[in-house]
Amino acid sequence: MDITTQLEFIKKGTAEIVPEAELFQKLEEAGRQKKALRIKLGVDPSSPHIHLGNAVVIRKLRDFQQLGHQVVFIVGDFTGRIGDPSGRAATRRQLSEEEVKTNMATYKEQVGRILDVEKTEFRCNSEWLGRLTPFEIVKICSFQTVARMLERDDFSIRFKESRPIGIHEFLYPLFQGYDSVAIRADVELGGTEQKFNLLLGRELQIYYGQKPQVAVTMPILVGIDGVKRMGKSLSNYVGITESPKEIFGKIMSIPDNIIVHYFELATEISSSDLEKIKTALSKGENPRNFKARLGKEIVSLYHGKAAAEKAELEFDRIFKEKGLPEKIEEYRIEAGKKIWLVRLLVETGLVKTNSDARRLIQQGAVEIDGEMISDIEKELSLKKPIVIKVGKRRFLKIVPK
Amino acid sequence: MDITTQLEFIKKGTAEIVPEAELFQKLEEAGRQKKALRIKLGVDPSSPHIHLGNAVVIRKLRDFQQLGHQVVFIVGDFTGRIGDPSGRAATRRQLSEEEVKTNMATYKEQVGRILDVEKTEFRCNSEWLGRLTPFEIVKICSFQTVARMLERDDFSIRFKESRPIGIHEFLYPLFQGYDSVAIRADVELGGTEQKFNLLLGRELQIYYGQKPQVAVTMPILVGIDGVKRMGKSLSNYVGITESPKEIFGKIMSIPDNIIVHYFELATEISSSDLEKIKTALSKGENPRNFKARLGKEIVSLYHGKAAAEKAELEFDRIFKEKGLPEKIEEYRIEAGKKIWLVRLLVETGLVKTNSDARRLIQQGAVEIDGEMISDIEKELSLKKPIVIKVGKRRFLKIVPK
Numbered sequence: 001m002d003i004t005t006q007l008e009f010i011k012k013g014t015a016e017i018v019p020e021a022e023l024f025q026k027l028e029e030a031g032r033q034k035k036a037l038r039i040k041l042g043v044d045p046s047s048p049h050i051h052l053g054n055a056v057v058i059r060k061l062r063d064f065q066q067l068g069h070q071v072v073f074i075v076g077d078f079t080g081r082i083g084d085p086s087g088r089a090a091t092r093r094q095l096s097e098e099e100v101k102t103n104m105a106t107y108k109e110q111v112g113r114i115l116d117v118e119k120t121e122f123r124c125n126s127e128w129l130g131r132l133t134p135f136e137i138v139k140i141c142s143f144q145t146v147a148r149m150l151e152r153d154d155f156s157i158r159f160k161e162s163r164p165i166g167i168h169e170f171l172y173p174l175f176q177g178y179d180s181v182a183i184r185a186d187v188e189l190g191g192t193e194q195k196f197n198l199l200l201g202r203e204l205q206i207y208y209g210q211k212p213q214v215a216v217t218m219p220i221l222v223g224i225d226g227v228k229r230m231g232k233s234l235s236n237y238v239g240i241t242e243s244p245k246e247i248f249g250k251i252m253s254i255p256d257n258i259i260v261h262y263f264e265l266a267t268e269i270s271s272s273d274l275e276k277i278k279t280a281l282s283k284g285e286n287p288r289n290f291k292a293r294l295g296k297e298i299v300s301l302y303h304g305k306a307a308a309e310k311a312e313l314e315f316d317r318i319f320k321e322k323g324l325p326e327k328i329e330e331y332r333i334e335a336g337k338k339i340w341l342v343r344l345l346v347e348t349g350l351v352k353t354n355s356d357a358r359r360l361i362q363q364g365a366v367e368i369d370g371e372m373i374s375d376i377e378k379e380l381s382l383k384k385p386i387v388i389k390v391g392k393r394r395f396l397k398i399v400p401k
Numbered sequence: 402m403d404i405t406t407q408l409e410f411i412k413k414g415t416a417e418i419v420p421e422a423e424l425f426q427k428l429e430e431a432g433r434q435k436k437a438l439r440i441k442l443g444v445d446p447s448s449p450h451i452h453l454g455n456a457v458v459i460r461k462l463r464d465f466q467q468l469g470h471q472v473v474f475i476v477g478d479f480t481g482r483i484g485d486p487s488g489r490a491a492t493r494r495q496l497s498e499e500e501v502k503t504n505m506a507t508y509k510e511q512v513g514r515i516l517d518v519e520k521t522e523f524r525c526n527s528e529w530l531g532r533l534t535p536f537e538i539v540k541i542c543s544f545q546t547v548a549r550m551l552e553r554d555d556f557s558i559r560f561k562e563s564r565p566i567g568i569h570e571f572l573y574p575l576f577q578g579y580d581s582v583a584i585r586a587d588v589e590l591g592g593t594e595q596k597f598n599l600l601l602g603r604e605l606q607i608y609y610g611q612k613p614q615v616a617v618t619m620p621i622l623v624g625i626d627g628v629k630r631m632g633k634s635l636s637n638y639v640g641i642t643e644s645p646k647e648i649f650g651k652i653m654s655i656p657d658n659i660i661v662h663y664f665e666l667a668t669e670i671s672s673s674d675l676e677k678i679k680t681a682l683s684k685g686e687n688p689r690n691f692k693a694r695l696g697k698e699i700v701s702l703y704h705g706k707a708a709a710e711k712a713e714l715e716f717d718r719i720f721k722e723k724g725l726p727e728k729i730e731e732y733r734i735e736a737g738k739k740i741w742l743v744r745l746l747v748e749t750g751l752v753k754t755n756s757d758a759r760r761l762i763q764q765g766a767v768e769i770d771g772e773m774i775s776d777i778e779k780e781l782s783l784k785k786p787i788v789i790k791v792g793k794r795r796f797l798k799i800v801p802k
Contacts, residue, residue, distance in 0.1 A: 078535070132535045134479070141569035146547065147560065149568065159548065167550065167571050168542035174568070 003028045006067055013265065014060065015192045015217045018199065023214045026186055036070040040185035040213070042125070042176055045075045048103040050110040051237035052266045052298065053221040053230035057189050058114045060218055064187070065115055072121045072183050073111065075104055078129040079175050100124060110241055113302050121183075128182040129175055140174050143207050144200070149173070152196045177201035185213040192217045221265050226255035227401070235384070244299045248311035251295035253385070256287040259294060267297040328387060328397045335400030341366075341378040344398070350390045365391050404429045407468055414666065415461065416593045416618045419600065424615040427587055428468075437471040441586035441614070443526070443577055446476045449504040451511040452638035453667045453699065454622040454631035458590050459515045461619055465588070466516055473522045473584050474512065476505055479530040480576050501525060511642055514703050529583040530576055541575050544608045545601065550574070553597045578602035586614040593618045622666050627656035628802075636784070645700045649712035652696035654786070657688040660695060668698040729788060729798045736801035742767075742779040745799070751791045766792050 001009070006027050010017075017023055030037050041061055043054070050058070061071050077100045104124070108117055132140075149170050150159050158165050173196065180188055180201035188198045198215035205212045220229045223236025230237045238250045254262065259281065263274055277290055292312055299308035331348050333339065345357040345366070358376045360366050366373050367389040368380075380386075382400035389395050402410070407428050411418075418424055431438050442462055444455070451459070462472050478501045505525070509518055533541075550571050551560050559566055574597065581589055581602035589599045599616035606613045621630045624637025631638045639651045655663065660682065664675055678691055693713055700709035732749050734740065746758040746767070759777045761767050767774045768790040769781075781787075783801035790796050 129535055134530055134533045134535075134538060137535060137538055138569045138572060141572060142567045144568050145565040146551070146556075146568060146571065147563065147565065150547070155547075162548065164546040164548065166543045167545050167547060167575070168539045170547065170568050170571075171539060171542060 001067070003031060009067070010060075010063055010216070012063075013056075013218065015219045016195065016215070018195070018215045018217075020214075022212075023187065023216070026214060030069070030186075036068055037064070037186040038184060039064040039069050039071050040074060040180060040183060040188040041071070041190070042074040042076050042079070042179055042188075043107070045077050045080045045100060045103045045107075048106040048110075049232055049237075049239045050107070050241070051230055051232065051239050052262075053191075053223075053237065055114060055240055056221050056265050057191060057218045058111060060189055060216065062115050065119060069187075070121060071115060071119070072123060072185065073107075073115075074179055074183070075100070075107060075122065075124050076176070076179075077124045078126040079172055079179075100126075113240060123183065125175070125179050125182070129178065132178075137171075140178055140204070141171070143204060144170075144174060146170075153193075173197045173200050174204070177204035180213050181205055181208045181210060184210060186211070187214045187216055189216050189218065191220050193220065219265060222258055222261060224250050224254045226258045238298070240302045244303045244307040244311035245314055247299050247302070248295040248308075248315050251298060252288075252291050252315060254291065256281075256291075259287055259290050262294055263290075263297070267294065268301065269297060328395045330385075330397045330399050332399050332401045333382065335383060336381055338379050338381045341373065341380055342376060344380065345388070345390065348388075348396055348398070350388065350394055350396055360390060402468070404432060410468070411461075411464055411617070413464075414457075414619065416620045417596065417616070419596070419616045419618075421615075423613075424588065424617070427615060431470070431587075437469055438465070438587040439585055440465040440470050440472050441475060441581060441584060441589040442472070442591070443475040443477050443480070443580055443589075444508070446478050446481045446501060446504045446508075449507040449511075450633055450638075450640045451508070451642070452631055452633065452640050453663075454592075454624075454638065456515060456641055457622050457666050458592060458619045459512060461590055461617065463516050466520060470588075471522060472516060472520070473524060473586065474508075474516075475580055475584065476501070476508060476523065476525050477577070477580075478525045479527040480573055480580075501527075514641060524584065526576070526580050526583070530579065533579075538572075541579055541605070542572070544605060545571075545575060547571075554594075574598045574601050575605070578605035581614050582606055582609045582611060585611060587612070588615045588617055590617045590619065592621050594621065620666060623659055623662060625651050625655045626802075627659045639699070641703045645704045645708040645712035646715055648700050648703070649696040649709070649716050652699060653689075653692050653716060655692065657682075657692075660688055660691050663695050664691075664698070668695065669702065670698060729796045731786075731798045731800050733800050733802045734783060736784060737782055739780050739782045742774065742781055743777060745781065746789070746791065749789075749797055749799070751789065751795055751797055761791060 003024060007020075007024055010023070010027075011020075026037055039061060041057060061073075065071050104122065108122065111117060111120070150156055152173070155165055155169075176197050177200045179185075181204055185201070185205075188201055190198050195215060195217050198213070198217065202212040202215060222228070223230040224238060225236040228236060238247055242250075251262070260274070260278055263269055263277055269277075277293075281287060281290060292315075295315075296305075296308040296312055299311050333344070341361070342354050342357040345351045345360075346354055351357045351360060357366075361373055361376045361378075364372050364374060369386050370389075380398075382398060385397055385399045387395060387397050404425060408421075408425055411424070411428075412421075427438055440462060442458060462474075466472050505523065509523065512518060512521070551557055553574070556566055556570075577598050578601045580586075582605055586602070586606075589602055591599050596616060596618050599614070599618065603613040603616060623629070624631040625639060626637040629637060639648055643651075652663070661675070661679055664670055664678055670678075678694075682688060682691060693716075696716075697706075697709040697713055700712050704712075734745070742762070743755050743758040746752045746761075747755055752758045752761060758767075762774055762777045762779075765773050765775060770787050771790075781799075783799060786798055786800045788796060788798050
């Protein structure tokens, strides 16, 4: 492949390459000198489950790997300890060496579904960060200003809203940047929210007299709720090691407006196929068919084609058995808020009065997710969507938000 | 001495004691348990010359020492490396161990003129700060927020004015605070500008499960220019190991409006004597007499009474020999700016025209600090005041600002 074709191959699906001209140069130089570029990805070891959102970035790593470059997978066992910003009392628990090893093994196993692990360099950043002298840390900190750090979107918002930012949180991006220095990265990958950190790594490399890395950012995959970014803590994710059945089912539950987004970021279909799907959807073809295809494409990636076919069949069978219609209207309620079932039935218009609701419950005519409810005092507090069935034909999906 | 008397003794001359009630408790407890309180002072080793401004704080340490408490003198060889905030390119040079030892010896020698060094504990903070693990540093940083740190006056001003603050500068007060943890300080002394740092040390001790120190701040001594605080880098200072002649001469040069301020902070005169001086000055007595007394008081403190008497006599003799009047008018010019002597003579009104000035110079009628000037092209660039004499009676003191 010539350099332009390589660059096109890498560019596909990325959000941004900063600076693109430098990547071209690096690819060219690597080709000329027959040496591999070092492609960095850092991950937080506290949640070792890889989901489709993570996979967007890891699949891009694989593209580099396929071009013969050296992927360096950094498990942030040190930076992971600094942890997330929310509230200084909530200092994250230190991971033991044992736990890090276990998570590392889990990672390798999962990443192996995407990357060639034999050709991948796995590193823990405690290896170099844990050995920094206090003076070296001072030196790293002296390289960046407070004002510049506060330009980062999340910091700037929190600062403006007077929400606390621990000083140690400023160390996080600096340490992440130092990772690039330690492994002499040529390219670092991340989601678009990582742009600031990736560019900071670039600057830190210059500060340490190295050639700066190129930042390659990937778009953020939205969660299956269609609202927030896919994240482990948000339970709106699809893990790549979940069973074919689970993956397929979750994909069938996504809102129609993110079908194309998922085809783009979570599958390997060609651009022309993608265009055909867009056209068909805009012409009003039933989205359900495309969700089914999407589900199969994604299951195929991590479990193979046969498993994907099977998952679809099984899904259809269960769906029919439960007697659910293909399209159910949705009603949104506040997540986690307690609500009396009787009241909910009236509020949603499924029944007209409280006494109607009580009578129907007592007659066994109200089901939640296929299960008959007989307690007229029943209260709900929803974290995930449920389907309520009243009588034989009235269905409503209740979605917490 | 009972506790109330002790407290009064300590309070004398201080700016603030935070919280005073806790100091009372600590003094009481120390008395009851017959144990000494640990009184901390941290100093920057980069300028080992102790001046009258530093002495204000060190003399207060001596008060504690006289009450039987343990003075802990911390040389900030580690924090000194972090250095002053101005500009990240200007990272301060690391001090070698050799230099630290030399400075430490110099310190001891100077401090010995105020404190009983045999009873003083001298420590270098690299002893504990240099051994901090990266994770411990993260922990220390996690204890304070960015917003809180930006409340510190100097940071807040620089932040508002968009002047850069290096992230390492946030480490400085945290490390200084950690010094209090390391030596288990009961009291920390400092100038009023140190209040934020002293209170931060207090909070950090609580964070580490220790009893918090009491912050004792001392007023800032203004420099002999009467404008800025006394500081080594500002050359407006009087070093306590300077010769009696130098000290006396510098004191004689201070502006009248800081005479009382110096009596209050730089001498040991009683409150009643101070009142008498204030009254006399307000009644119009010649300030020169009080400056001479001030000079003698200060020289006595560091060189003894005899040296003080001698310094005064010598000063008077030189003054008379030079034939300078007791009172010379002052004229201010920009410090360091080049100015042609001829132009200066005209500008100040000492002569009327450039040609007058040239003629007088050629006739040998112009002197600077007692030295005849004959070069009509002479240019000046002033860093310290000079006295220009034109003819026999015209004197003018030129003061750079």
